[in-house]
Amino acid sequence: MPFDIKALKEGKKLARKGWNGKGIFIELQVPDAHSKMTHPYFFIDTTGLQTDNVDAPKSRVPWLPSQTDLLSEDWEVVG
Template sequence: MNFGKAIEKLKSSKKVARKGWNGKGIFIELQVPDEYSKMTHPYIYIDTTELVTDNPDAPKDRVPWLASQTDMLAEDWEVVE
């Protein structure tokens, strides 16, 4: 799936990831603010809290995410359950 389709999936509350990303358990998701949020617009974040890796120093976080040109042009996006 291309990046445009991945964005459509995000907008329909799906999690997506690239097959080409290093490690399992990494995905991006769209966060839509509610009345308790400090944010006022939707934003995309990357979640690595379920990352499977042999590297004990690998970050396991949720942080805002920006697509690289490589990500935007990739055709290996998939929905993550």
């Protein structure tokens, strides 16, 4: 399926089938009254990454989609 901003706004998580490694997804963060951010933003979560690479980062960081990501048809809702 194509990139689904509506699903993200509904609180769902998205991942691409073509990404290396399982357990990676993106989510939309909507700031609350205690946040330093003032607008919603995407972040990528690799904390559940399943890999044999012990040096692979397992973190949550802001994420900006590339044109390739936005136009890809291999997105899926994962949560």
